[in-house]
Amino acid sequence: MTSSLVGLRSTYREELRDYRLLCSKAGGLTVIALVLMGMALDYVVYPDQQKTFALVRMATSAAIGVALLSLYTQTGRRHVQIITFCWLLLPQVMISWMIYATLGEGSLFYAGLMLTIFAVGILFPSGAWQTLAFGFATVTLYFIACAAHPGGIQDASKFEFQLIIIFFCALASSIYTYFNEKGRFQLFRLKDEIAHKNDQLARTNENLAQIKGQLLQQEKMAAIGTLSAGLLHEVNNPVNFCLMAIEIAMEEPEVKHSASLQECLTDVKQGMHRIQHIVSDLKTFAYRKPGAAADDVPFLFEKALDSSIRLSAHELRGVTLTRELPADTLVLGDEAAIIGVLINLFSNAALAMHKAGTASPQIHVSAHWREERLHVNVRDNGPGIAAEHLARVFEPFFTTREVGQGLGLGLSISYAVIERHGGTLFAESQLGEWTAFNFDLPRVE
Incomplete structure (x- = not known):
C-alpha cells in the first residue's frame, strides 16, 4: 500500500x-x-x-x-x-x-x-x-x-x-x-x-497566465525595440543637426551679448542632449539579442540605473532619488531586463507614495559587493506594505491597485528576471514608514 x-x-x-x-x-x-x-x-x-x-x-x-x-x-x-x-x-x-x-x-x-x-x-x-x-x-x-x-x-x-x-x-x-x-x-x-x-x-492556469504575461512583456519590449530602431535613424540625424545649429547660433555676437538668448539656447541644447540619452537608452531594447542567456553580457549597473531613471522620469516627478554605489558596478546579465526591473520598482514606489500623499517622497538606491555578487537595495519612505500583502507581492495577478490600473504582473516578472540571473528578489517593509526591495547580480569574472 x-x-x-x-x-x-x-x-x-x-x-x-x-x-x-x-x-x-x-x-x-x-x-x-x-x-x-x-x-x-x-x-x-x-x-x-x-x-x-x-x-x-x-x-x-x-x-x-x-x-x-x-x-x-x-x-x-x-x-x-x-x-x-x-x-x-x-x-x-x-x-x-x-x-x-x-x-x-x-x-x-x-x-x-x-x-x-x-x-x-x-x-x-x-x-x-x-x-x-x-x-x-x-x-x-x-x-x-x-x-x-x-x-x-x-x-x-x-x-x-x-x-x-x-x-x-x-x-x-x-x-x-x-x-x-x-x-x-x-x-x-x-x-x-x-x-x-x-x-x-489551477496551478497550470496560473503558470500559463504568468507565461502569457511574460510573453506580453516580451512583445512590448520587442515593439519598443522596433520603435527604437526607427528612432535611431529618424531622430538622431535631426537632433545632431539641431545641436550643430545651436552651437553655431551660440557663436553669434548677438547671442554672446544677450544673457536671455544664451539661457534659451543652453536649455534647448540640454533638451536635445536629453533626447539623445533617451534614444540611447532605447537602443538597449532595439539591439537586444532574442533568446540570449541572462548572464552572458557584461554591463555597468550604474549605466542601467541611469537609463531606468530617465525612462521613468515621468513617474518620478516630485520624488527625490539618491544613490550610493561602489566604484565598480560591472555585472553580467540582461541589461534591458534589469532596466525593466528597476523601472517597475521605481514606478511602484512613486505611485504608492503619490497615492498616500507622502511628504518629501524619496527613493534611495544602494549597492555593495558581497561574495562576488552585487547586492542592490531600492528603498522608499512611502506608506509601506501590509504584512498580509507582503508575502503575496510576487504572486502573478496580485495587486492592490484599483481595477484597470495594473495587472499585478510587474513584480512577478521582475522576480523571474532576477531568478534567471541566479539571484533572489525579496521585499521588506515597515507599515507606514518604508519599503525596500533587494536583489543581487553576478560579477564579471
Whole structure:
C-alpha cells in the first residue's frame, strides 16, 4: 500500500467519523420516535400489556437519549462507532424482552428485529464487521428470549425458521454494508482525485497566465525595440543637426551679448542632449539579442540605473532619488531586463507614495559587493506594505491597485528576471514608514 493511499485512508476515516457522528445523532432521534410510536402496535397486538410495554419503551428511549447526549462530548465524538453500536442494541434488547414477555417464537415482534438489522445496514455508515456483529447479537438475543420464555420453545420448527431468517437478514445486511463501504471509499477517492486535478489545473492556469504575461512583456519590449530602431535613424540625424545649429547660433555676437538668448539656447541644447540619452537608452531594447542567456553580457549597473531613471522620469516627478554605489558596478546579465526591473520598482514606489500623499517622497538606491555578487537595495519612505500583502507581492495577478490600473504582473516578472540571473528578489517593509526591495547580480569574472 503506497503512502499516498495510506494518507487517503486516514483522511477518509476522519471524514467518515464526522459522517457517522451526524448519522448517529439523526438516527438516534428517529429511533426514539419509532420506539415511542410503537405503542400503537402494542395497543393493536397486545393491549393487555400496553402499560408495561409503554414504560419499557420510554425507558429505552431515555437510554438512547443519554447515549446521544454523550456524543456531544469529546470522548463521545472520539468513540462514536462504539456508542452508536451500543444504543442500536437497546431497541433489540427491548424487542427481545417483548418476545419473551408475550408468545416467544410465536410473537410477531420478531419482524421488528429484522427491520432493525436492515435499517442499520442501509441507513448507517457502519462497517461490515460491525453490521455482522450486530446481526449475531440480535440472533443471540432472539434465541435467549425464546429459550427463556416461561413456556419454553413450543414450536421448534417455527423457532428455527425464524432464527434462520434473522440470521439471513444479518448476513445479507453485512454483505450489503461491505460493498456499500467499498463504494463509499471509491467515491471519496474519486472526489479526492478530482480535487487534486482541480488544484493541478489551477496551478497550470496560473503558470500559463504568468507565461502569457511574460510573453506580453516580451512583445512590448520587442515593439519598443522596433520603435527604437526607427528612432535611431529618424531622430538622431535631426537632433545632431539641431545641436550643430545651436552651437553655431551660440557663436553669434548677438547671442554672446544677450544673457536671455544664451539661457534659451543652453536649455534647448540640454533638451536635445536629453533626447539623445533617451534614444540611447532605447537602443538597449532595439539591439537586444532574442533568446540570449541572462548572464552572458557584461554591463555597468550604474549605466542601467541611469537609463531606468530617465525612462521613468515621468513617474518620478516630485520624488527625490539618491544613490550610493561602489566604484565598480560591472555585472553580467540582461541589461534591458534589469532596466525593466528597476523601472517597475521605481514606478511602484512613486505611485504608492503619490497615492498616500507622502511628504518629501524619496527613493534611495544602494549597492555593495558581497561574495562576488552585487547586492542592490531600492528603498522608499512611502506608506509601506501590509504584512498580509507582503508575502503575496510576487504572486502573478496580485495587486492592490484599483481595477484597470495594473495587472499585478510587474513584480512577478521582475522576480523571474532576477531568478534567471541566479539571484533572489525579496521585499521588506515597515507599515507606514518604508519599503525596500533587494536583489543581487553576478560579477564579471
